[in-house]
Amino acid sequence: MLTFTKKGLFCPDGNFYIDPSSAVERALVTHGHSDHACRGHQSYLCSHAALPVIRHRLGRITAEGTHYGEVRRIGGVTVSFHPAGHVPGSAQIRVERAGEVWVVSGDYKVEADGLSEPFQPVACHTFITECTFGLPIFQWLPAAEVLAEIAAWWAANASAGRLSILAAYSFGKAQRLMAGIPPQGPIFTHGAVEDVTEILRAQGYALPMTHRVGLSPVPRDALIVAPPNVVSGDWIGALGPMSVGFASGWMALAARRRGLAAAFTLSDHADWPGLNAAIRATGAQRVFATHGYSGPFRDWLALQGYDARVDSGAVG
């Protein structure tokens, strides 16, 4: 039903690609991160909730939104989008032909983050799962504990007269943080974060008040949310005493935390128990592992009795 090709997952019966990495006629897109929503396709189909950010990032495109759960016929198959819990608007894509069901997970996490539409398991025969953190060393603490840790860091900085700067992807992680951290002062943002935040706020996502850095003075008890590539540069150099924190699943590793003033293990991807639980919940017999430690993860799934395979399309 779906085949792995150089451009990405292809459905011959529907003549469409899912998250293609180079220009195609028809693309079904799971979410707005740049490695999934690429430029150059003739038409895009994504969830209604994902569409505004995708339009913001890609400019003038021919795109259509679909509601979660809405069933559409495309050529010889039917498709529907289902919440993936990764970022606002993110989706898994279900493809059915004559009673046979495949589900493409896109990126996902199992724990609800209070902002993204929570992950819903979708029953299928074949599940194509990401495995970014598909090793048993990746086990997340409940997000509420990590957010409380971040709040304590922010409060300690504020009482010492230091700005708190949190490095986070401008779409998804940034908004999850600002919505989830118990507030200790005002929240300021880098322009790249603020642009996306305004779009999501206009869509109705519950986001706190934020201020764009540069438009008004930044008080010392503020939290600034900025993309990782600007926090070690001139942009923040002029702001005075500060502590810079990073929030990512990779911060589970001491090698990643070394040299950082503050590091918090918080991810928008499923951890090891999450991946295993999500796969079980689909009831799938056949599982393809992509995007991550797919080799060992495939072997692990095979050991659990699945017909387990890796994304082989990029080969050759």
Added chain:
Amino acid sequence: MIGFAAMLAAMASDKTALARYEGVPGADLDAARRLLAGQRPKRLATLDTILNWAAAVAVVPDFLLAASLAVSGDRAETAALILPPPAGPAPGLAEVLRRLHGATPVTAHATLLDLWARLPVRENFVVNRLASGTFRSLAPTLRPALADKQSLHAVMVLVQPSGPEITLALWRDGATVPVARLALTLPQTPEIMAWVRANTTKRYGPLRQVPAVQVFVVEYDGVSQNLRRKSGVELHNPRVVAWLRDGVADPLSRLVAAE
């Protein structure tokens, strides 16, 4: 609650950090002071033994353990990370040290299993260092470890498809600075090259420029100053050991500090 791992790291770097731990029982503070002054338990088991014991508890097969160790790069840490989450109240540092001082190589296994079942991951990392006699390189959350391999996370900026070879860079002032050019031999190389083909932004002869978003773990044996390089430093024997999808590259300052 702040665990003793964070407390030890803070105390090792800043003696005044004690003031931040008013709520910690006096016995645990005293234990931390004695430990940092050098009163460590003797070695109970090797790191390999500890790692295998943890893998048995967590029911992690050998091939997953090997893949995990390749990503973490640290046996004491890998052993801590794969364990299931703790149940029941965590013991304080004083009790942990009392148990470790009291253990022998014969009772070490039972002692570790009991501590592991009650402690969070960062604290188990400390326990594994203490039990293996490698605690001095725990401080590593603060200083580069002496015994362990060194690694950093660098972002791919240029690719030569024949080979293939990639140029990796670190961030400085919002721009990338190349630090190493090396062969790409990972199992995911075909997937990475497909991404490169689809995302090339410019060509310079045989080289393709790509957006600086794909992050790799680079291990190296050392670093020295080399002013002929734009970064000002040179890595010794660098090699790519893993691809971090959705990773974040390090700032150059971290490497320069290691030099």
